[in-house]
Amino acid sequence: MLPFFQWCYDTAIGETIRESTWLFPLIEAVHLVGLGLTAGAVLIVDLRLLGAGLRGQPAAQLWASVRPWLLGSIGLMVVSGTLLFLSEAIKCYYSYAFWVKMTCLVLALAFAFTVRQYVVRTGLDRALQSRLTAIASLGLWFGVAWGGRWIGFS
């Protein structure tokens, strides 16, 4: 795996970002806006599954409405995140926070578009199943945000 990370680190894009004063902070800020948008779209549905927030609305309808925004913000995060990663791939390889984040990210995405989507669409209103789904979703996204912040500290 390390040779791949080394290759990422050596790419022209990685080097350009590394050597620029402004690029890394600017991409980081874009990444943060994407994080907010992702969190907002996730929270609208998860709060509903918990029986809070917009509980007067069907979860399936809320999900259909925020889904394009979730997909768009994830796209923004993946692009900006990849750029950040290229510039410091070696640091990421040795950072346990990076691996926690990537594991949580893969699980959170897989969960959102399989189990969670199924629960939302079959509409088991305020059932235990809905609440557990929301808790699992929030836990996984929390892991993504936590890991992300701690890559910077390590």
Added chain:
Amino acid sequence: MTPLEFFTWLSETSWSVDLHESEIAYSIIESVHVWTLCVFFGLMMMVDLRLLGWTMRAVPVSEVLDRVLPWAIAGFVVMVISGMLLVLAIPLRSYQNLFFRGKMIMLVVAGLNAWLFHYRVYPKIAGKSFDGIPPKAVRIAGATSLALWVAIVFCGRMIAYNWFDCDRQPQPAIINFLTSCVPAPSVY
């Protein structure tokens, strides 16, 4: 007491020194600041997008404001507390930071925008039904809020960088003016 004297005094309190020296406390507070950013900024953007008519059009604006804003405000409260602790950890540098100042000014403008929306714009349309897309005044309030919060997050992220810091001289005169920085004569 001038602001400079106040922040100098603040930086000498034991609370500030302890926070500054505790690496773990600072990291945890900063993490809390980012998590609450997810809650506040995320939900605020969803509310603003609804005001623009860009999402959840089937849900009445009044319902989004009643049911989503309290969660955003709860996030905001924790965010402000954690933000104040971050300032307490590095008072003087925060006070003289260009981006911190920009952020604080925009926070005030965002507050004014929220006040205008809730007490001047929204009462005129509350109770009236409109077809998913709100009237222009509401959309303008939503767009203004969205733009301001994105700019505030940008500035917040940039506070961490020391490009315009007072102890990094020489800086252009305009920068030193905007950061109230009086560089020591020995620099020149």
